Amino acid sequence: MDSHVHLMWATYRPLFQLAPLTIELNKNPVEGFSAGLIDDDDIYKWEVVIIGPQDTLFEGGFFKAYLTFPYDYPLRPPKLKFITGIWHPNVAKNGDVCISILHEPGEDKFGYEKPEERWLPIHTVETIMISVISMLADPNSESPANVDAAKEWREDPNGEFKRKVACCVRKSQEMAFD
Numbered sequence: 001m002d003s004h005v006h007l008m009w010a011t012y013r014p015l016f017q018l019a020p021l022t023i024e025l026n027k028n029p030v031e032g033f034s035a036g037l038i039d040d041d042d043i044y045k046w047e048v049v050i051i052g053p054q055d056t057l058f059e060g061g062f063f064k065a066y067l068t069f070p071y072d073y074p075l076r077p078p079k080l081k082f083i084t085g086i087w088h089p090n091v092a093k094n095g096d097v098c099i100s101i102l103h104e105p106g107e108d109k110f111g112y113e114k115p116e117e118r119w120l121p122i123h124t125v126e127t128i129m130i131s132v133i134s135m136l137a138d139p140n141s142e143s144p145a146n147v148d149a150a151k152e153w154r155e156d157p158n159g160e161f162k163r164k165v166a167c168c169v170r171k172s173q174e175m176a177f178d
Contacts, residue, residue: 033129035067044069046125048080049176050132052169057162058136061086061169062176065095065132067125077102077119080132084172087164089139089150098145101131112143 035048046067052058063086069078080102082095090098100117107115144150152161 032133035125035129038066044071044073048125048129050129050136052172053133053137056137057157057165058086058169061172063168063172064175065097067128074121074123076104077123078128080128084168084175086168086172087146087149087161088136089141089144089146089153090135091149092145096145097132097135098143099131099135099140101128 052061065082080097103118141150
């Protein structure tokens with residue numbers, strides 16, 4: 001394959017992989033979230049709404065986030081950022097989600113994660129969202145993006161942490177119907 005064709009394939013490969021994902025998610029929605037393009041002209045920027053999982057503190061919430069794919073997807077992971085305020089150990093105060101599946105592939109320089117727990121090109125929007133829903137149900141306070149939320153989760157999950165999450169759920173419900 002000459003370099004021109006290789007460059008074209010590298011440029012358009014994400015389009016061939018992301019476009020079918022949007023079609024599939026529209027035809028066969030997955031319980032717990034909805035996803036779609038923010039702008040039909042930009043396949044790399046998606047909006048997702050995650051429904052707070054049942055039997056968790058987040059139940060009843062509608063949490064909007066942006067999923068932004070890199071131009072070299074699927075070789076590198078997308079970024080997920082909550083737009084709706086959310087109080088969680090694995091969500092930074094600016095909304096950035098910090099979970100293994102969204103970390104760059106390869107070895108973890110801190111030795112905390114195994115390579116197979118990190119990004120792999122086989123992951124899809126569905127596997128990412130299922131991981132995020134699982135994260136809401138079972139926070140990892142050992143490797144927090146929000147140290148204050150992690151401390152509250154560890155020390156008093158039914159006190160201040162629960163109160164702040166309930167406030168986020170209430171606000172997400174109000175925003176969902178604006």
